[in-house]
Amino acid sequence: MLRFTLRRILQVAPTVVVVALLIFVIFSVVPGTFAVSLFADGKRAADPQLIARLNEEFGLNKPLMERFVTYVTDLARFDLGTSFRTRQPVVDLISDRMGASLQLSVAAMVFAIVVGVPLGFLAALRPGSILDTTTMIGAISGLSLPDFWFGLLLMYLFALQLNWLPSFGYGDGSLRNLILPAVTLGVAPLALLARTTRAGVLDVLNADFIRTAHSKGMSEAKVVRWHVSRNALVLIVTTVGLQFGSLIGQAVVIEKLFAWPGIGSLLVDSVAIRDIPVVQGTILVIVLWFLIINTAVDLVYAAIDPRIKQE
Amino acid sequence: MLKRLTLAAMLSLGVATGALAAGERHGGTLVFTAPYGSSFATLDVQASPNTQEEFIAQAIHRALYSWDSIQNKPVLELARSEDVSEDGTVHTYHLRDNAIFHNGKPLTADDIIYSYRRIANPKNAFPGASYIAVIKGADDFIAGKAKEISGLKKIDDHTLEITFVGPINPGFSLMQNTTVIYPSDVKDESSFAKTPVGLGAFVFKEHVPGSQVVVEKFDRYYEEGKPYLDRINITLMGEDAARDIAFRNKEIDVSILGPTQYQAYQGEDALKDYLLEVAEVYTRTIGFNPSFEPFKDKRVRQAINYAINTPLIVERLVKNKAYPASGWLPLSSPAFDKDKAPYAFDPDKAKALLAEAGYADGFEFEVTASPNESWGVPIVEAILPMLKKVGITVKPKPVESSALGDAVTSGNFSAYIWSIPSGPDPLNALRCFLSTTPQSACNYSSYANPEFDTLFRAAEQERDPTRQSDLLRQANNIVQDDAPVWFFNYNKAVMAYQPWIHGLVPNATELAVQPYDEIWIDETAPDARR
Numbered sequence: 001m002l003r004f005t006l007r008r009i010l011q012v013a014p015t016v017v018v019v020a021l022l023i024f025v026i027f028s029v030v031p032g033t034f035a036v037s038l039f040a041d042g043k044r045a046a047d048p049q050l051i052a053r054l055n056e057e058f059g060l061n062k063p064l065m066e067r068f069v070t071y072v073t074d075l076a077r078f079d080l081g082t083s084f085r086t087r088q089p090v091v092d093l094i095s096d097r098m099g100a101s102l103q104l105s106v107a108a109m110v111f112a113i114v115v116g117v118p119l120g121f122l123a124a125l126r127p128g129s130i131l132d133t134t135t136m137i138g139a140i141s142g143l144s145l146p147d148f149w150f151g152l153l154l155m156y157l158f159a160l161q162l163n164w165l166p167s168f169g170y171g172d173g174s175l176r177n178l179i180l181p182a183v184t185l186g187v188a189p190l191a192l193l194a195r196t197t198r199a200g201v202l203d204v205l206n207a208d209f210i211r212t213a214h215s216k217g218m219s220e221a222k223v224v225r226w227h228v229s230r231n232a233l234v235l236i237v238t239t240v241g242l243q244f245g246s247l248i249g250q251a252v253v254i255e256k257l258f259a260w261p262g263i264g265s266l267l268v269d270s271v272a273i274r275d276i277p278v279v280q281g282t283i284l285v286i287v288l289w290f291l292i293i294n295t296a297v298d299l300v301y302a303a304i305d306p307r308i309k310q311e
Numbered sequence: 312m313l314k315r316l317t318l319a320a321m322l323s324l325g326v327a328t329g330a331l332a333a334g335e336r337h338g339g340t341l342v343f344t345a346p347y348g349s350s351f352a353t354l355d356v357q358a359s360p361n362t363q364e365e366f367i368a369q370a371i372h373r374a375l376y377s378w379d380s381i382q383n384k385p386v387l388e389l390a391r392s393e394d395v396s397e398d399g400t401v402h403t404y405h406l407r408d409n410a411i412f413h414n415g416k417p418l419t420a421d422d423i424i425y426s427y428r429r430i431a432n433p434k435n436a437f438p439g440a441s442y443i444a445v446i447k448g449a450d451d452f453i454a455g456k457a458k459e460i461s462g463l464k465k466i467d468d469h470t471l472e473i474t475f476v477g478p479i480n481p482g483f484s485l486m487q488n489t490t491v492i493y494p495s496d497v498k499d500e501s502s503f504a505k506t507p508v509g510l511g512a513f514v515f516k517e518h519v520p521g522s523q524v525v526v527e528k529f530d531r532y533y534e535e536g537k538p539y540l541d542r543i544n545i546t547l548m549g550e551d552a553a554r555d556i557a558f559r560n561k562e563i564d565v566s567i568l569g570p571t572q573y574q575a576y577q578g579e580d581a582l583k584d585y586l587l588e589v590a591e592v593y594t595r596t597i598g599f600n601p602s603f604e605p606f607k608d609k610r611v612r613q614a615i616n617y618a619i620n621t622p623l624i625v626e627r628l629v630k631n632k633a634y635p636a637s638g639w640l641p642l643s644s645p646a647f648d649k650d651k652a653p654y655a656f657d658p659d660k661a662k663a664l665l666a667e668a669g670y671a672d673g674f675e676f677e678v679t680a681s682p683n684e685s686w687g688v689p690i691v692e693a694i695l696p697m698l699k700k701v702g703i704t705v706k707p708k709p710v711e712s713s714a715l716g717d718a719v720t721s722g723n724f725s726a727y728i729w730s731i732p733s734g735p736d737p738l739n740a741l742r743c744f745l746s747t748t749p750q751s752a753c754n755y756s757s758y759a760n761p762e763f764d765t766l767f768r769a770a771e772q773e774r775d776p777t778r779q780s781d782l783l784r785q786a787n788n789i790v791q792d793d794a795p796v797w798f799f800n801y802n803k804a805v806m807a808y809q810p811w812i813h814g815l816v817p818n819a820t821e822l823a824v825q826p827y828d829e830i831w832i833d834e835t836a837p838d839a840r841r
Contacts, residue, residue, distance in 0.1 A: 032713030038360050038438065040681075040716035041347070043593070043821070044732055045743060045753035049453075051720070053436040085352040085359075088504065096520040155556045167557045169546060170522040256349055259548050261521025265349035272348075274713050 012291045019287045034084040037273040081277035090281035101262035105247040108186035116190040120197025142191030151184040151257045168259045181258040189243040200235035241297030245290035339832035340542040346567045349549045355504040360438035365824045368488035370526045372509035376486035380816035385482025399478025406469040410533045412494040420471040425495035439489030447474040483736035512538040512828035539831035568805040570630035587806045589817035590642040592734025595686040596796035598756045603725045610668040612794040616654035618661035618701045633800035638791035641801040643819035646737040646783035661701045673702025679727040681712045686730045756795035763789045811836035
């Protein structure tokens with residue numbers, strides 16, 4: 001198990017390196033610089049002297065290769081650089097926002113698991129029933145709803161019409177502020193989980209070993225608990241892992257909409273004003289998060305199903 | 312038409328001043344929105360040129376001058392009076408003796424000298440350095456050639472002498488949020504970015520990155536009886552649609568409206584009486600690059616102005632959330648010429664001018680544009696059929712906002728559409744058309760006209776405000792006649808506010824930035840706000 005764990009962790013490193021290089025190359029060729037973006041909103045006339053001073057200060061006048069070497073060297077020392085915009089270390093900016101992002105992602109995933117998995121399970125146990133049909137229609141709707149529109153709909157309903165919840169903001173970090181953004185973010189993974197669980201459970205239910213268990217006289221409840229659940233779990237864990245890993249990245253729109261102070265909104269702002277160190281750092285953290293979750297999922301697989309470890 | 316527009320601007324002024332006339336009430340919490348993004352870059356406002364940080368600056372800090380939205384001009388803020396030398400270059404400021412920083416330090420001339428040195432320090436590369444450059448010797452200091460700014464001289468603790476590079480009105484430069492005054496006794500300058508200390512009516516309380524800044528009433532503020540509010544939550548809300556719901560749900564007290572919301576709010580009885588409007592100091596234009604052969608000819612540029620039905624676009628597409636432009640200087644400018652008519656919509660005249668210029672068969676050009684709904688690709692798409700009728704083919708070149716800035720400041724365009732500041736200082740706004748102003752600064756259309764230069768230089772030396780405005784008005788009319796741009800519109804900024812909010816003013820420099828110490832909340836506010 002230890003070798004398996006180490007091997008999976010080591011596989012993360014080259015992915016991070018490739019992503020880091022890609023980010024550097026992409027943001028080196030896109031037009032626009034931080035200094036020029038200060039004037040892009042049309043609120044003030046361009047100041048060539050300031051542009052020159054800022055380009056000089058941030059080393060943007062240096063040759064691409066020299067900047068690349070600096071970037072890689074800093075990265076090797078786990079130094080994500082200093083924000084052009086705030087002049088604070090990128091690590092500080094990300095850590096200021098990471099808590100809110102994790103809070104939102106975890107809440108959205110919990111919502112998706114708690115609702116989606118049981119629904120998918122029940123739908124599979126009664127295929128063709130009203131519950132099954134309703135769940136699947138709901139799942140398809142959930143997958144096809146644009147996040148932005150669904151969020152506005154929830155705001156309109158629960159804040160403006162019913163006045164139960166605040167429509168935006170972090171407030172004091174309480175559950176009331178978290179509910180609407182978490183439900184909005186969680187609805188797509190919920191739908192996917194419900195569909196995946198249903199498919200996984202149906203697949204297991206039709207397997208030979210289930211028929212064998214039934215023929216041995218095992219009760220329906222025991223069959224579901226001992227055989228179906230455990231075998232369907234691999235597919236569910238895979239889906240949960242993939243969805244959870246990508247939620248922080250997907251939260252960008254939701255964070256903007258609900259004025260939620262996560263790293264998604266930090267990323268959007270930073271791209272718009274070409275605060276490259278923050279863009280690079282934030283994307284790296286999002287990618288790293290995805291890789292960590294997936295590695296964790298692989299390890300969980302191995303624990304659930306020893307055949308995976310042997311493969 | 313223009314008389315009607317001016318009347319509209321004056322009426323909006325009336326809305327605000329009417330609000331000020333009622334009996335002020337102390338106490339309460341104002342939930343104000345900062346709509347330009349989803350974060351504050353820094354709390355060190357000297358370091359940031361963004362509008363977003365102006366919300367913080369307005370609450371916590373004070374500069375030597377401030378903008379008076381009612382008088383529509385900069386006024387002394389931290390000085391009770393000033394003496395000006397005969398040649399207009401030396402100003403002696405008699406500073407307030409009751410202004411105290413939030414850390415308890417009284418304001419002295421040393422704080423102003425310290426702040427201006429910090430802003431101009433070449434190592435900092437702060438955006439406000441260009442404003443400090445109006446002080447004699449600042450250019451050398453910024454360039455690292457001098458150790459002091461020679462134009463700054465402390466007479467005593469409460470008397471400061473500043474020598475300027477010319478007989479300018481320094482208020483326009485020294486009222487900016489990037490030129491606010493910090494205390495000179497703070498040892499660790501990096502603390503300004505986390506725990507700002509200022510002279511303003513509100514003390515910094517809390518910053519939740521990406522969410523809000525909370526400030527509370529400063530009991531030792533120098534304006535007696537102010538501020539009225541106990542607390543302000545300056546909340547980040549960049550999304551128009553979300554802001555709309557939050558405003559209707561009474562979670563926020565003010566909201567800046569876009570064209571679609573403006574139209575919707577005007578149609579609702581509960582909302583239409585609580586809109587504050589002002590002609591802001593931004594002019595939206597399509598700028599022409601004279602290195603593109605057809606644009607070298609003034610008749611071609613004029614033809615484009617005649618060929619486009621500007622009022623129709625303002626009405627249908629911008630939902631009347633703008634005033635059609637009649638020239639460069641906006642309605643709120645002291646040098647605005649209310650008698651100068653805008654280019655009329657006259658396709659026949661446009662065709663005749665094109666034929667005279669040798670382009671009877673038309674030509675094709677590209678307009679670099681951002682996605683902005685009021686001055687971007689949608690506007691370019693609207694002019695396509697109009698210009699097609701006179702034989703000109705236009706192709707929009709969509710780019711992202713930052714890339715637009717890059718293209719325009721580097722001259723890499725045939726034409727571009729943008730919103731450009733045209734005030735509040737008319738002298739500074741028209742400087743962009745001076746032949747010596749580099750293209751990369753703000754002379755984006757590489758404009759050069761000796762007649763304009765002569766008038767501008769005369770205005771620059773003129774100390775009588777009326778005569779100066781008259782010279783600038785003439786210069787502005789020359790620009791209009793030369794048509795280096797298509798004059799599209801002046802922004803009409805619109806702010807919706809809750810009925811319990813009073814003291815908002817029609818700030819033409821940026822409506823979203825309000826003098827918080829003037830705002831008060833009446834007893835009809837929800838319990839949580841009172």
